[in-house]
Structure formats: C-alpha cells, structure tokens
Amino acid sequence: MAWLFIIIAGLFEIVWAVSLKYVDGFSKPKPLIITIVGMIISFGFLSLALKALPIGTAYAIWTGIGAVGVALYGIFFLSESANYKRLVCLSFIIIGILGLKFFTP
Template sequence: MAWTYLFFAGLFEIGWAIGLKYTEGFTKLTPTILTVVSMIISLTLLGLALKALPVGTAYAVWTGIGTVGTALLGIWLLGEPATAVRLSCIALIVAGIIGLKVAA
C-alpha cells in the first residue's frame, strides 16, 4: 500500500507544481486553492508512505514522479521545448525511479 500512497503523492506533486504556474503569483483564487489542496494531499500521502518505506527512497521516487510529470506536462501544456537531450534526461529520471523501486 505504501507504494500506492507514494505514487499518488507524486501525482499530486505534479498537480501543485503545474498549479503554481496558473496561480500567477497566488493572485488567482481558484488555482491557488487547488494548488494548496494538492500540496496538502501530496504531503499527507508521502507521510503515509514513509511509515513503510525508507525516507531516501520514498523522497527520491516522490520527487522523481513530480519532476517527470511536471516536465512532460510543461512540454504538453505550456509549450516548453521537447528536445532530444531533454527527453533523454527525463528517461534517465524514470530509469532511476524504476531502479529505486526494484532495489527497495
């Protein structure tokens, strides 16, 4: 169950990272509320996952999921560049996440 908590914590991390862009410096109410709620859910789920997983592994996987998801949504939603080098680096992060899961 801890890995499930961690996975969803990572998804909510993506939500708040992307949400920050839409808050426009916390000047837009609805995106700000959604971003803060995503932060709370993400941290709560991470805390639940940490009951059973090593902190170093859980934190690295949590941030890795957030990083990969945020980078991909940045490309898809925000028109950020999708260069071969950038996509290769994202793939390396995914490989690291898988490696940490296998090693845990």
C-alpha cells in the same frame, strides 16, 4: 500499500506544481486553492508512504514523479522543448525511479 501511496503523492505533486504556475503571485484564488489542496494531499500520502519506505527512497521517487510529470506537462501543454537531450535526461529520472522501486527491500 506504501508504493501506491508514494505514486499518489507524486501525482498530486504534479497537480500542485502545475497549478502553482497559474497562481499569479497569489492573486488568483482558484489555482491557489488547487495548489494548497494538492500540497496537502501530496504531503499526506508521502507521510503515509514514509511509514514503510526509507525516507531517501520515498523522497527521491516523490520528487522524481513530480519532476517528470511537470516536465511532460510543459512539453505537451506549454510548448516547452522536447528535444532528444531533454527526453534522455527525463528517461534517466524514470530509470532511477524504477531502480529504486525494484531494488528497495
């Protein structure tokens, strides 16, 4: 279950990080509420995952999922660069996440 919890935590990290972009200096309540709720859910599931996973592994996977997810959001929805160098670097993060998954006891 810990691995499922860390994946859910990472997905909600994407939610709150993306919604934070639209908060506009805390002047827009809807994205602010989404950000806060996303943070609570993300941290809650991270906390549950930490009961069984080493903190270094869990934190690296959590932030990795968030980093890759937000970068892909930027590419697909905000017209950010999708050059091959950037995609190669993102693939290294994904390889690192998978490595931690498969090589962590």
